[in-house]
Amino acid sequence: MSQSGDDSRETTTTASTPPTSKVVGVRRLKEVMAKPASTRIFTVANQKGGVGKTTTTVNIAAALSMGGLRVLVIDLDPQGNASTALGVPHRDNAGIYEVLMGSHEISTVVQKVAGFPALDCISSNTSLANAEINLVSMVARELQLKEALETISVNYDYIFIDCPPSLGLLTVNAFAAAKELLIPIQAEYYALEGLSQLLETYAVVKKRLNPTINLSTILLTMFDGRTRLANDVAANVRAHFPNELIDIPIPRAVRVSEAPSYNQTVMTYDPLSPGAIAYMQVAREIAERGKAKDESTIDSTFNSNVVSIHYKKDGEIA
Ligand SMILES: Nc1ncnc2c1ncn2[C@@H]1O[C@H](COP(=O)(O)OP(=O)(O)OP(=O)(O)O)[C@@H](O)[C@H]1O
Ligand SMILES: [Mg+2]
Numbered sequence: 405m406s407q408s409g410d411d412s413r414e415t416t417t418t419a420s421t422p423p424t425s426k427v428v429g430v431r432r433l434k435e436v437m438a439k440p441a442s443t444r445i446f447t448v449a450n451q452k453g454g455v456g457k458t459t460t461t462v463n464i465a466a467a468l469s470m471g472g473l474r475v476l477v478i479d480l481d482p483q484g485n486a487s488t489a490l491g492v493p494h495r496d497n498a499g500i501y502e503v504l505m506g507s508h509e510i511s512t513v514v515q516k517v518a519g520f521p522a523l524d525c526i527s528s529n530t531s532l533a534n535a536e537i538n539l540v541s542m543v544a545r546e547l548q549l550k551e552a553l554e555t556i557s558v559n560y561d562y563i564f565i566d567c568p569p570s571l572g573l574l575t576v577n578a579f580a581a582a583k584e585l586l587i588p589i590q591a592e593y594y595a596l597e598g599l600s601q602l603l604e605t606y607a608v609v610k611k612r613l614n615p616t617i618n619l620s621t622i623l624l625t626m627f628d629g630r631t632r633l634a635n636d637v638a639a640n641v642r643a644h645f646p647n648e649l650i651d652i653p654i655p656r657a658v659r660v661s662e663a664p665s666y667n668q669t670v671m672t673y674d675p676l677s678p679g680a681i682a683y684m685q686v687a688r689e690i691a692e693r694g695k696a697k698d699e700s701t702i703d704s705t706f707n708s709n710v711v712s713i714h715y716k717k718d719g720e721i722a
Contacts (some may be wrong), residue, residue, distance in 0.1 A: 549581055671684070
């Protein structure tokens with residue numbers, strides 16, 4: 405497990421006074437994160453609502469991008485929360501729905517996330533709520549996303565697909581398109597209830613649609629280490645998934661929940677807060693686990709000073 409103490413970010417603020425204005429640039433980390441041998445495509449899924457799927461998706465994606473990797477987030481939830489957190493327009497523009505319906509090429513709906521060195525997003529819009537119905541009549545309806553992704557996945561080191569809280573056709577499309585499954589689990593009483601249904605869907609997809617998908621990563625979210633319950637849930641998950649569980653829980657932290665209302669990830673909103681530090685460590689651990697065996701694929705020309713962080717206040721760069 406790699407927990408670098410050198411994840412320095414230049415920021416205009418301290419942990420107690422987070423910036424509330426817009427991020428126009430982030431500085432990459434001094435210590436580059438390891439590149440995978442080929443694109444790692446993660447589906448972030450749990451049909452239980454509000455367990456931290458979106459928060460995990462956007463913050464790990466942001467952290468990996470700050471680590472020098474090329475990252476794409478696909479917002480596959482009609483709620484559009486990932487698009488909001490990354491500050492990309494998603495109401496009136498074409499997004500993943502239009503790609504699934506075949507009216508737009510995927511490359512035409514990719515948006516840059518402001519301020520990040522190499523972070524892109526494909527937004528969702530409210531039409532996506534119709535996708536479950538409209539997809540039913542389509543040929544290869546479970547494979548629409550997979551086929552679309554094939555044309556652009558080579559441009560990225562990491563792709564994260566943020567799923568809605570259901571196991572419908574959208575989530576099945578995500579499972580079919582992904583190489584890995586990341587399950588966020590909220591450390592609370594009913595945490596493991598419903599997990600068996602999720603694992604059943606995973607098993608069916610693996611058998612029928614995507615034999616190579618691998619449940620590689622489980623993350624505990626909104627963890628409160630002071631409670632016995634949270635520790636019991638952690639012990640239970642660890643017992644069942646010793647290799648998959650990332651043993652760095654994400655603490656319940658107020659800055660994490662505040663960040664989306666400023667169209668930011670916590671990685672920029674308050675980089676020194678406990679939630680941001682935990683997500684940074686988790687991202688580094690994910691990168692370590694999936695790193696290419698051949699060190700030569702790591703970009704040795706990496707320069708930590710390429711981009712610097714500035715917070716825009718009232719139209720000015722601070
Ligand atoms: N570590 C955390 N500390 C505090 N609040 C958190 C944390 N992680 C997530 N939250 C908050 O919990 C709520 C649910 O999180 P999130 O939207 O990421 O879950 P989700 O699984 O994507 O939900 P949905 O199923 O609706 O898509 C949000 O308000 C979010 O800000
Ligand atoms: Mg969500």
